[in-house]
Amino acid sequence: xxxxxxxxxLFRDDAIAAEFSAPAFTRRxxxxxxxxxxxxxxxxxxxQDDATAALQSIEAFDPSQTVTLAEGSNxxxxxxxxxxxxxxxxxxxxxxxxxxxxxxxQDVIDSxxxxxxxxxxxxxxxxxxxxxxxxxxxxxxxxxAPMQARTRMQVALPATVSLRxxxxxxxxxxxxxxxDTVSIEISKAQIGGPIGLRDRPEGQSDAVAAExxxxxxxxxxxVWHTDRSGPVAMGHWLTLVTGTAGKIGQDxxxxxxxxxxxxxxxxxxxSSAMPHKQNPILAESLVALxxxxxxxxxxxxxxxxxxxxxxxxxxxxxxxxxxAMCEATGAALRHLKTLLNSxxxxxx
Numbered sequence: 001x002x003x004x005x006x007x008x009x010l011f012r013d014d015a016i017a018a019e020f021s022a023p024a025f026t027r028r029x030x031x032x033x034x035x036x037x038x039x040x041x042x043x044x045x046x047x048q049d050d051a052t053a054a055l056q057s058i059e060a061f062d063p064s065q066t067v068t069l070a071e072g073s074n075x076x077x078x079x080x081x082x083x084x085x086x087x088x089x090x091x092x093x094x095x096x097x098x099x100x101x102x103x104x105x106q107d108v109i110d111s112x113x114x115x116x117x118x119x120x121x122x123x124x125x126x127x128x129x130x131x132x133x134x135x136x137x138x139x140x141x142x143x144x145a146p147m148q149a150r151t152r153m154q155v156a157l158p159a160t161v162s163l164r165x166x167x168x169x170x171x172x173x174x175x176x177x178x179x180d181t182v183s184i185e186i187s188k189a190q191i192g193g194p195i196g197l198r199d200r201p202e203g204q205s206d207a208v209a210a211e212x213x214x215x216x217x218x219x220x221x222x223v224w225h226t227d228r229s230g231p232v233a234m235g236h237w238l239t240l241v242t243g244t245a246g247k248i249g250q251d252x253x254x255x256x257x258x259x260x261x262x263x264x265x266x267x268x269x270x271s272s273a274m275p276h277k278q279n280p281i282l283a284e285s286l287v288a289l290x291x292x293x294x295x296x297x298x299x300x301x302x303x304x305x306x307x308x309x310x311x312x313x314x315x316x317x318x319x320x321x322x323x324a325m326c327e328a329t330g331a332a333l334r335h336l337k338t339l340l341n342s343x344x345x346x347x348x
Contacts (some may be wrong), residue, residue, distance in 0.1 A: 003327075010285050013330030019119050020323040022070075026063035028112035029083060031216060034058045037098050039211035043204040046098040053095035057087050077312055080105035102193060102200030102208070106225055106310060110190035113318075114218055117186045117234055120326045121179060127333030128176045128241065134340035135169040145347025147262055153254075161347045164251065171244045175237065182237045185230040188221035189213035195309045196225045226306035231318050235300040238329045239293055245332045246290025249283040252339065255346075256280050264345040282339040289332040296321045296328075 002011035018024060034055060041051035061083075072082020088096040100108075143162035150156055191209035192198050198205045213220040224230065255263035265280060300321040303314045 009331065009334075010281075011289065011328065011331055013327050013334060015123055016120055016327045016330035017323075019116050019123075020326070022066040023063045025112055025116060026061075026066055026069065026079075026083075028115045029080065029108050030058055030061060030063060031115070032103075032108050032111045032212070033083075033087065033100060035212045035215035036100060036103050036208070038215060039208040040098055040101070040201065042211050043201070043207050045102075045201040045204055045208070047094065050094035050098040053091060054087075054098035057091060057095070057099065061087060077316070078105055078109060080108045083108075102205070104192065104194050106315070107190045107192060110224070111212075111216060111218065113231070113322075114186055114188060114190070115216065117231075117322075117326075118183065120330075121183060121186070121234075124241070124326075124329055124333060125176060125179055127330065127337065128172055128179075130337045131245075131333060131340060132169060132172050132176070134337055135165055135172070138340060138343060138346060139165050139169075142343075142346040147347045168244070168248045168251070171240075175241050175244065178237060178240070182233055184219070185233040187219045188224060188230060189216060189218035190221075190224060192223035192225045196223045198223055225310055226308075228303045228306070228314070228318070231322055232301055232304060235297045235322060235325055238325045239297045242286075242290040242293045242329050242332045245336045246287045248336065249280075249286025249290070249339070253280045253283040253287070256283070262347060263343065265339070266342045266344050280339075282335040282342075285335050286332055286339070289328045289335075293325050293328050293332075296325045300325070 001007075003017070037046070037051050037054045037058065040046045041048065046054075066079075068086055069079035069082050072085075073079045076082065084100045087099050091099075139162055143160060143165060145161045147159055147161045147164065148155055149159040149163060189209065189212055191205075191212055193200050193205070198209060201208060210220050252263055252265075254260065256265060299317065303317045303321075305311075306314045
């Protein structure tokens with residue numbers, strides 16, 4: 001409902017959603033399969049002729065044609081088996097063996113998700129920098145203006161606007177710095193094989209894993225099939241970012257209240273029943289998005305609980321929550337920049 005267009009762009013972000021689209025994610029799965037074939041070739045596990053034919057099949061697959069993959073997911077619970085079958089179709093045994101042999105579906109999807117999350121964080125980092133810059137501008141314009149400090153929503157002591165702007169900006173800068181650590185967590189290639197032993201191809205498994213990671217631009221790492229620390233860490237970072245944005249939105253909505261009048265915004269929303277009202281729509285959206293993401297993080301944390309060597313239920317929970325959290329964060333940062341840039345007056 002909220003992404004259908006009925007509510008405009010309040011709760012969606014097309015740029016982030018595009019990173020999770022079927023064609024984009026399929027391209028990243030194909031990148032894994034191509035890297036896997038090249039790694040098999042580099043270790044002598046397959047012949048040059050077989051690898052060439054396999055790579056031609058991978059490169060010929062149209063990532064926008066995902067109907068077959070969707071049907072496969074309905075049957076198998078995920079698209080990789082159907083993808084591998086399509087890539088091997090019509091190939092002789094040698095080239096077919098050069099595709100996916102020794103890998104497993106989770107290797108493909110987790111590595112593709114790592115690539116997706118890195119692309120998403122790059123976009124979100126840009127949004128954070130824009131918000132921080134907008135706060136610098138507000139400090140230059142209104143930082144010395146008087147403002148009444150409030151604690152527990154009651155009048156406290158006289159202050160200046162700079163006090164509140166600093167409280168808004170500092171955590172945003174901290175979140176931006178924290179992204180370096182989060183990026184390390186989410187940039188790990190997943191190479192574990194069927195049950196996480198990483199024992200295929202025999203005698204060459206570590207070399208293949210290292211080469212796949214290098215080709216994809218990911219970090220070599222131990223098998224993390226059942227260790228979901230990276231995705232959950234990403235969700236935690238999204239919760240922090242939007243929590244801060246929501247706090248700013250909440251403060252701005254309170255400052256714009258009639259009777260308080262510490263903030264005047266351009267482009268505020270109207271009411272269908274009360275023409276005199278100017279509703280701080282984007283500020284309210286920031287609060288809603290922050291609360292939404294906080295609740296989704298609770299669900300994402302459940303993905304830590306995998307049964308034995310792999311869980312279909314816990315794993316798929318990530319697909320339901322993390323993309324939605326990323327898109328909501330993109331929307332929140334876009335709204336935050338717009339809202340900060342719409343300030344006409346700030347302070348008493």
